[in-house]
Amino acid sequence: QAEVKQVLDIVIHSLYTDREIFVRELVSNAADALEKMRHTQLTENDVFDASKPLEINITTDETAGTLTISDTGIGMTRDELVENLGTIAHSGSKAFAAALKNAGKGGEAQLIGQFGVGFYSAFMVAAEVKVYTHSWRNEGEHLCWVSDGAGSYTIDEAPGQSRGSRIVIELKEDAKEFAKTSRLREILSRYSNFVSFPILLNGDRVNTVEALWLKSKEDISEEQYEEFYKFASHSFDKPTYRLHFQSEVPLSINALLFLPSENMELLGMGQMEPGVALYCKKVLIDPHPHKLLPEWMRFVRGVIDSEDLPLNISRESMQDSALVRKLGDVVAKRLLKFLDKESLEDAEKYRAFYQKFSRFLKEGVATDFDNRNAVAKLLRFQSSLTEGDEAISLPDYVGRMKEGQETIYYQVAPSRSSIESGPYVEGFKARGIEVLYLYEAIDEYVVSSLREFDGKQLQAVNSDQVDIGEDATDGEALSESDATALCEWMKEKLSSEVASVRVGKRLVSSPALALTPMGEMTPQMRQMLRAMNKDEVDAVKVILEINPRHEIVRKLAAQRETNPEAAQLIASQVLDNALLSAGLLDDPQRMVARTQEIMQALLSKL
Incomplete structure (x- = not known):
């Protein structure tokens, strides 16, 4: 009560x-x-x-x-x-x-x-x-x-x-x-x-009981469309997009679909029920059919009517009906084609829609195998070449790849600033290679599900498998033998946390970066799991890449013999800085005592 x-x-x-x-x-x-x-x-x-x-x-x-x-x-x-x-x-x-x-x-x-x-x-x-x-x-x-x-x-x-x-x-x-x-x-x-x-x-x-979806588009006013949308969706907003079509091949279909302007799941409503009702010859079969359209399309509202369905089909038998699956597949593909066309014709209108409904599309890439590539075309990302709120599609990216480039590069991180202040994109920028910026936790699942687009593999810039060619920078560098010796020394001194140390070709202005070995969880996955249950996420030994041209690295190579204690401090700090940039530093507090020690050493020389 x-x-x-x-x-x-x-x-x-x-x-x-x-x-x-x-x-x-x-x-x-x-x-x-x-x-x-x-x-x-x-x-x-x-x-x-x-x-x-x-x-x-x-x-x-x-x-x-x-x-x-x-x-x-x-x-x-x-x-x-x-x-x-x-x-x-x-x-x-x-x-x-x-x-x-x-x-x-x-x-x-x-x-x-x-x-x-x-x-x-x-x-x-x-x-x-x-x-x-x-x-x-x-x-x-x-x-x-x-x-x-x-x-x-x-x-x-x-x-x-x-x-x-x-x-x-x-x-x-x-x-x-x-x-x-x-x-x-x-x-x-x-x-x-x-x-x-x-x-x-x-x-x-008082009511017309009019099957608007069976009428010709030319005979329906904008006001009638809006009234029907509000009735069908129990909403008061205006739809952003409307798709009304009739088809006889491969099935008899009359469909009237709306894409809302408000995402009710963002308002804390929990997961929506499917919103496209299924009819046969104006007779309602199921107001919320769960097996008609892909689950991620649950935000779509409207009606699908097919004369090919048996009138006596029950909601239970419909769940396993091959005919219903075929019907849904045809409509889903038609809707994706329509949305792709609309996104290209009015990019600003699509951007406003995407801001509210992008998570449904990303869910589609991760879960809808049959339509994965079509949904992927609808995704939008900022990149190392975009400015402000500008975002590009995967076809845009592929269309402006450098000659000979066969990989789509990306980085998952909380913000643009965290990506651009870190070490991973600097080598790509120096070579003029575009990197996509992905800011949401779900993006990790999206790219791992997609894997490739238009024949191009997707690869994280913080992957240990990245190969972007020879150094793009000039300047004084450690000799190959000195660099090798330094790598071996650092591997020995940092062995509890480092799987290997190697010379990196992707670094420009940073002294080092940390990579998770192939097969290990990404930093973003580790952070998500740690947030859920801290005790169950084991520490991982990283691959440390060093920049042989960076002044810190060159001086560290000299100091390891003349001042081994100071060199040990600096090597540990270089590692922690790299771990911090990678999102892999589990205990930032340990840096405090070491930083104080380094400051005291510096002050004693003043």
Whole structure:
């Protein structure tokens, strides 16, 4: 009860200015109940009030100040009343409150339908709500649920109920407008015009039940498209993209798809349900088919209608239907081709979309093997050659690779500054080789899943397998023999943390860099695992590459014989600096004592 009360308070006080949406929510619930009833009638013969037509009836009474919304749907048993109306069935009030906070101004109304609390929106306008119901089962009880929205409710027997549910709302004094026929007609035309069952308002049919997706694009206005999007997605935003197409080959398909402007998962909503409903000849098969489109496309909203599907296909058998998989595959490929075209025609519009929905695309690269390359074309990254917010695609990168370059280079790090202040890209910059900058943790999975694009291997610049040719810099350097001797000495002195020390060709202005040996976890993977369970991530011995032209390295080579103690300090500091840049320094505190020792040694010479 306390949880219900908290949600009621949130709904009532946060959505007061949008309170007319309670009509949309109750009508939507009624349509869901009718849809379940339609499916039940396909498999059950023994149905209560079997002759009742599937429809929604709404009546207003200005004199009594009441609004009644009835459906001839599946109805509820006593247990279902308790589960559906007595508790928050799918999410707790804390989660709802958190999502509401993240939604910000203007986003609240969108959360209502998405969070499974639509029924409670009635209490924005109700002094009292009564729900009369009888289950579709003949043995079901005649029941009445009553609540004033204070957090408690009663359930009593109420003889004489028809199949379905009848919600009687006693309106608050400041909500009497919702007992006016004209006001209800206005709300229904705005929110519920495309409900696929008849809606009667005081006996008159008010919805068109129009299958917009079957009409020609030329016969549909922008306003109709927007209305349908808001109805289909339970949203108030405008879609960023719309794809409406008909096809007869290889399957009969009528599809109307929308890509939203708001990502509800970013607002703390948890994982979305699939949002493209599946129809056959205007008959709804499944409002949220999980096996139709790839899982990562769950943000897409709209309708797919195919005459090739059997009308009696059940939601259960649909999960294993090869025909449904083929249908989804055709639509997914069409959508990806459309999005690629749109991204090239209006880069700025696509950039705004990508900022909010990039994680879905990256999830697609990591999980959708069949469409991996097509999704990869839609990714955008900053690079060593871009400025500001500019980002490029993988085809852009491949198109401007240097002659003879066969590898796409990248680095995963938290920010541009952390990449460019580190040692790994300096050799590439000196040679004019572009490096992609990847800033998100998920990018590690993306590149490991993709591996190659357009025949070019993807390789991290901090991989120990990188070979970018001979040194690109001039200047005094250690001789080959001196460099080899220094590498052997450093390997001996740093043996507890270093697997090998070698001369590196990719360094320009840094004295050294650290690499994880092939087969070991990347630094980013180690950091993620360490954040989850620090004790289970073992230390790794690194490969240390030194720059034979750097002054520190050249002087270290001389000092190791004339001043071995100082040389040991400097060698350890060079290693720790390299580990720090690599994100592999597990204990930064150890640098403090050594830095103080180095400073004291310097000061003693002043």
